[in-house]
Amino acid sequence: MKEENERPHTVPIMDMIDAEKKIEVSLVKIREILFKADPQVVMVQLYFQRLLNHYRDIEASIHGNVKPSINKLLDFTQSIIVTTPINRGRGTLDEEGITTYVEELENLFNLANIYIYQTQNDELIKYSQGMQMNVSGTLYPYFEEDHFTDLLSPYTEILRATFGLSSNEVVEGLLAISKQLRTTEFLEYLIDSGDHTEEGLSEEKLLSLAEYFNVARITGWPLEFIKELAFHQGESKDFYENNLQIMIKETPIKYKPFIGFGSKYYCFSIDNLFDNFYRTILRAIRRRKEGISNKINNIQKELSEALPLKFFKNILPTSQMFQSVFYKAPVGANGKNEWCECDGIILFDNVMIIMEVKGGALSPVSPFSDEDAYKESLNNLAKNPYEQSLRFYEEFKRTGKIDIYQKESKKRYKLIKSIENVEFIQACCITLDDFNEIASQIEKTEFIQNNDLPIWCISINDLRVYPELFDSPSLFLNYLYQRSHATKNPYIKLNDELDHLGMYFAYNDYSTRIKEIANEEDIQEIFIESHRDEIDAYMARKINSGNYEGERENFSELFFGPVSKPSQEMEPMFKQLITLLDRSKQNSCIRVARYLLLLDSDTRNNISEFLTSRSRKLIEVRSRKGILTPYIAFNFKEEEKLRELPVIQVFLLNSSNKLFKDVVQRKSFLMERIVEENALTYCVLVGMNKNRELTKVITHIIGPENFQMLSESALKNLRDRRENLSKSRNFKEF
Numbered sequence: 001m002k003e004e005n006e007r008p009h010t011v012p013i014m015d016m017i018d019a020e021k022k023i024e025v026s027l028v029k030i031r032e033i034l035f036k037a038d039p040q041v042v043m044v045q046l047y048f049q050r051l052l053n054h055y056r057d058i059e060a061s062i063h064g065n066v067k068p069s070i071n072k073l074l075d076f077t078q079s080i081i082v083t084t085p086i087n088r089g090r091g092t093l094d095e096e097g098i099t100t101y102v103e104e105l106e107n108l109f110n111l112a113n114i115y116i117y118q119t120q121n122d123e124l125i126k127y128s129q130g131m132q133m134n135v136s137g138t139l140y141p142y143f144e145e146d147h148f149t150d151l152l153s154p155y156t157e158i159l160r161a162t163f164g165l166s167s168n169e170v171v172e173g174l175l176a177i178s179k180q181l182r183t184t185e186f187l188e189y190l191i192d193s194g195d196h197t198e199e200g201l202s203e204e205k206l207l208s209l210a211e212y213f214n215v216a217r218i219t220g221w222p223l224e225f226i227k228e229l230a231f232h233q234g235e236s237k238d239f240y241e242n243n244l245q246i247m248i249k250e251t252p253i254k255y256k257p258f259i260g261f262g263s264k265y266y267c268f269s270i271d272n273l274f275d276n277f278y279r280t281i282l283r284a285i286r287r288r289k290e291g292i293s294n295k296i297n298n299i300q301k302e303l304s305e306a307l308p309l310k311f312f313k314n315i316l317p318t319s320q321m322f323q324s325v326f327y328k329a330p331v332g333a334n335g336k337n338e339w340c341e342c343d344g345i346i347l348f349d350n351v352m353i354i355m356e357v358k359g360g361a362l363s364p365v366s367p368f369s370d371e372d373a374y375k376e377s378l379n380n381l382a383k384n385p386y387e388q389s390l391r392f393y394e395e396f397k398r399t400g401k402i403d404i405y406q407k408e409s410k411k412r413y414k415l416i417k418s419i420e421n422v423e424f425i426q427a428c429c430i431t432l433d434d435f436n437e438i439a440s441q442i443e444k445t446e447f448i449q450n451n452d453l454p455i456w457c458i459s460i461n462d463l464r465v466y467p468e469l470f471d472s473p474s475l476f477l478n479y480l481y482q483r484s485h486a487t488k489n490p491y492i493k494l495n496d497e498l499d500h501l502g503m504y505f506a507y508n509d510y511s512t513r514i515k516e517i518a519n520e521e522d523i524q525e526i527f528i529e530s531h532r533d534e535i536d537a538y539m540a541r542k543i544n545s546g547n548y549e550g551e552r553e554n555f556s557e558l559f560f561g562p563v564s565k566p567s568q569e570m571e572p573m574f575k576q577l578i579t580l581l582d583r584s585k586q587n588s589c590i591r592v593a594r595y596l597l598l599l600d601s602d603t604r605n606n607i608s609e610f611l612t613s614r615s616r617k618l619i620e621v622r623s624r625k626g627i628l629t630p631y632i633a634f635n636f637k638e639e640e641k642l643r644e645l646p647v648i649q650v651f652l653l654n655s656s657n658k659l660f661k662d663v664v665q666r667k668s669f670l671m672e673r674i675v676e677e678n679a680l681t682y683c684v685l686v687g688m689n690k691n692r693e694l695t696k697v698i699t700h701i702i703g704p705e706n707f708q709m710l711s712e713s714a715l716k717n718l719r720d721r722r723e724n725l726s727k728s729r730n731f732k733e734f
Contacts, residue, residue, distance in 0.1 A: 019115040020244055026108040027243050031080065033101045035089045039081045039233060040261045041206045042093055043268050046073055047213070049098055051186060068134035069106040074269040075136065076105065078259050079251040082231040083239045092203050109134070112247035121371065128367040128374065129248065131495070137271040138434045139461050140539040144178055144274065145171065147464060150307055151278050151432075154299045155285075162288050163225040173219030174277065180218050181270040213266040215258055223265075228284045230258035230265045248368040255280065255364070275434070279361055300359030300432065305343045307460055308357055308430045312346050314467035315476045318585055319348040325404040326413055329395040339413065342392050343385075345404060349587040350423040351477055354392050355430065356385030362433040381431045382457050389427035393453045396422070426480050427455045434459040454484030462497045469501070469535070469566060472582045474593030479504050481598070485511035491518050491526045502531030505568045508597070534566045571608030573615075573694075577650075577686065580697045588699040592682050595645050603634065607650065614652050615692045629653060636676045647681040649673070655687035655696050670702055672721050677707045 034042060053070050069076075093101065116129050139147060152159070152167040159165050179185075189212050201209070211217060215226050236252045257273040257280060258265045267273060282296060309321050322345045331338040344355035363370070363377035396402040401420040405413035470476040482504055486492045489511045494500060503510040518526060541563045570578070574596075581593035596607070614630040621628040631651040635642055651673075653659060659666045670683045680703045687696030707715060 016115060016118045019111055019118060023108065023111050023115065023247060024243050026104055026111060027246060029104050030101065030108065031084070033093065033097055033104070034077065034080060035084075036097065037089050037091050037093045038203060038207070039089065040210055040266075041091070041203055043074070043077065043081075043259070043266070044206050044209050044213070045093055045098060046077055046101075047181075047268050048186065048190070049102060050074060051184065055184065055187075067106060067109075069102070069109040071136055071271070072109070072134070073102065073105065075251055075253060075272050078253050078269060080246070081233050082236045082252055082259060083246075084234060085237055086234040090203065092201070092206055108247070115244075116248070116368070119368075121368070125367045125371055125374070132250070132366055133247065136275055138275055138459075140465065140543070141178060141182055141274075142468075142539050142543040143461075143464050145175055147461070148174055148277070150310075151303070152281070154303055155281075155296075158285060158289070158292065158295070159281075162285050163228075164222055165225060169221070170281070173221050174274070176218050177215070177267055177273065178270060180212070181267065186212055210261075210264075210266060213268055215265045215267050218267075225284075226258060226265045227260070228288065229256050229280060230260045231256045232260040235260075245369070248366060250364060250366040250369065255283065279364070279433070297359075304357040304359035304430070304432050304460075305355075307432075308355060308428075308463060309344055309346070311463050311467050312353070312355075315470050316346065316348045316473050318473075318587075319346050320417070321346050322404060322417065324407075325416070326407050327392065327395065327402055327404050329391055340388075340391060342388065342404070345417075345419070347417075347419065347422075348473065348477065349591050350421060351480075352396075352419065352422045352425045353428050353480075354389040354425065355428045356388050357430045357432075358385055359432045362431065381433070382429055385429040386427060386455050386457075389429065389455075390451060390453055393425060393427065396425070424477075424481065425453060426484060427453050429455065429457045430463060431457075431459050434461045454487050456480070456483060456487075458497055465498065465501075465535070465539075468539075472578065472593075474578060474582050474590050474597060475568070477590075477594050478508075478597040481594075482509055482511065485509070489514060491515065492528065494528060495530065496532055498532040498535055499528070499530055502533070502535055502566070503528075505534070505566050506531060508568060509600075538563065538566050571605055573611040574604050574608040576694050577607070577611065577697075580686070580694045581684075581699075584697050586699065588682070588701065589684075589697055592648065592684055592699050595648060595682070598642070598644055599634075607632065610650070611652060611686070611694070615688050618652060618654065618688065619690065619692060631673060633675045636679065647676050647679045648684065649675065649681060650684045650686060653685060653687050655689050657687060659685060660687060660696055660698060666698075666700060667702070667706070670700055671706060672718060672725060674702055674722070678704050680704070 037045075050070055050073050054066060112133060113130060116126050116133070119126060121129075148171045149167070152170055154167075156167040159167055159170060190209065215221065215230075216223060219226075231252060239252045240246050240249060251272070253259075253269065253272055254276050257269065257276060258267050260266075285292060285296065305323050309323055312319065313321060323343070325342050325345055326339050327342065328337045329340045330336065331340065342354065343357045346353040346355060358381045360380055361377070362381060363373045365373055367374040392402070396419065401418060403415055404417050404419060406416050408414050466476065470479070479501070483500055486500060486503075491514045492511060494503075500510075507513045514526060514528070517523075578593050578596065581589040581596075584590070596604070599607075610630070610632050618628055618630065629651060631649055633647065633649040635645045636647040649670075651670075659669055666685070674681050674683075680701065683700045683702055685696075685698045685700065686694055689695050707718075710718065
């Protein structure tokens with residue numbers, strides 16, 4: 001992280017008219033080079049060029065740091081081919097021609113970025129346009145099979161009736177294309193083809209290599225289905241009204257990802273295919289079958305509500321989940337109570353997640369092409385669901401309780417749950433479409449009103465990552481808590497949702513960390529570098545491990561080391577305690593884990609040191625048949641008390657201690673050792689085995705009412721025993 005005024009200035013000052021003229025000149029050069037050769041041959045050559053760029057800098061490709069002009073090389077070129085009248089160029093581009101083409105494309109992207117930066121559009125639109133123009137590949141390849149199986153399975157009947165394909169066959173074809181184009185198999189295919197010369201491959205040989213990209217050969221899909229998803233050369237020649245639109249309008253291949261040459265159809269751009277395939281399929285179905293839209297909309301509604309609950313259930317397995325619930329709330333100007341719907345409610349201990357999901361599409365047009373349409377889609381995908389969440393939240397807050405119902409008929413509703421005793425509430429607005437370029441920033445825009453209900457806007461693509469990285473309910477809920485603070489922090493403006501997750505792993509309370517930096521340096525704005533690199537590398541290694549499994553040496557593992565899941569760094573004993581509390585599956589234990597995760601690094605380390613040193617002492621005493629019960633307490637001193645936390649005491653015992661079984665004796669034992677009678681105290685009994693491994697845990701809550709029930713003499717005796725115990729020096733306070 002560094003101050004904004006230290007950020008390197010990569011965008012030079014240039015007049016907008018001058019930028020437009022230079023874009024025109026650059027496009028003339030690009031077209032001149034491109035159409036010197038056979039476009040089909042050029043696509044093969046450029047695929048090879050892009051592959052070499054990634055191969056030469058594997059680390060950059062793993063972390064997603066390759067230049068946009070390289071990542072978009074095939075998308076851009078294919079879009080030029082399908083929007084330009086048919087060219088009769090023959091032959092191949094020589095090495096100099098390829099190099100010049102790639103360099104000029106980089107220049108064009110730089111010019112386009114300058115143009116965007118100089119326009120008078122508001123920052124949100126400029127930011128979104130830049131992200132759409134420069135970024136692709138929004139879904140981790142590791143999730144492709146699960147993702148498209150989830151999305152397309154409900155359409156099996158429709159797909160069969162429309163194209164004669166099941167959803168499984170569509171997914172299998174997609175995965176075959178992914179394997180073909182995401183690996184280095186083309187290099188082997190090239191070597192096996194033979195006929196190499198010092199001048200490179202001939203036009204004839206390159207045309208034969210195009211078979212490597214033949215969609216019908218790779219997938220086995222019917223030709224009619226493939227045709228529906230393809231443009232031929234020059235088929236979309238009216239797509240762009242002028243040259244500037246080539247850089248600021250969405251690409252035509254967003255709508256049809258394949259390209260036809262003659263009677264065959266090819267796939268060169270894998271990122272474009274997977275980024276847009278779901279919506280492409282739905283458009284194709286609607287074109288072929290009239291009157292199908294209502295059925296598709298109903299499928300999307302059910303799908304968009306069910307999928308997030310599936311992911312949350314993986315992270316919070318013991319939570320209560322309610323899909324499509326109804327409640328009464330004031331609606332309209334007269335404030336009359338009406339039935340309102342909420343897409344989903346998740347309850348876990350004292351946490352409630354209000355889930356609103358949108359299956360509708362983010363506007364396919366670029367922000368610069370139609371700013372109004374783009375903002376309207378953001379309204380539908382973010383503002384509207386947040387306001388729906390807010391209505392539920394306000395109704396709950398009014399009385400601290402809300403009843404939710406299931407709709408049984410048009411006018412009949414059945415009570416399913418009365419929700420109360422909730423301390424932390426999070427709104428979660430989820431979209432089927434990926435709107436990653438804006439999701440992480442939308443909470444600080446005009447689309448989200450200022451309110452004390454924290455908002456988490458996320459796409460299904462990104463939400464899918466969380467069950468992979470979180471196997472701990474307490475860590476996930478702690479992340480939500482820290483994420484809610486970041487929502488309100490004006491200094492935190494991140495380019496990506498997963499940057500929030502990376503910052504959480506790095507700093508835990510990253511919102512406070514950023515505030516401290518701002519206060520220390522007295523600065524107005526902070527530039528925060530990407531924090532998702534470790535996550536990107538992990539997901540890349542996961543898919544690479546699968547590709548190499550049982551076949552040959554794993555190059556990725558040799559280069560980067562073994563796959564290691566990103567996580568928050570903790571001292572081993574503290575981490576062991578959190579894991580033990582999580583695995584107990586008891587809400588009280590997981591709540592304690594959540595509380596402990598709110599502690600700063602020093603206090604965490606103190607707990608770890610206590611468990612480490614006292615476990616050693618406990619083993620020594622055990623061998624001498626002595627009696628020792630070390631414990632610590634924190635958050636009880638008024639001047640140091642954290643508002644979010646109760647008093648917590650941790651007791652270390654041998655796993656065989658009968659206090660784990662005898663509730664009456666345990667309660668008496670704990671009351672003798674409570675440090676604050678007038679406060680709610682969470683007593684955590686941790687049992688260890690002879691190898692100093694933590695194997696048992698119980699959380700027993702002692703409150704003021706437990707002492708108030710005692711007679712005066714009993715209370716005096718208890719206090720006397722506590723004073724004697726405190727003198728034994730087996731107690732350490734924080």
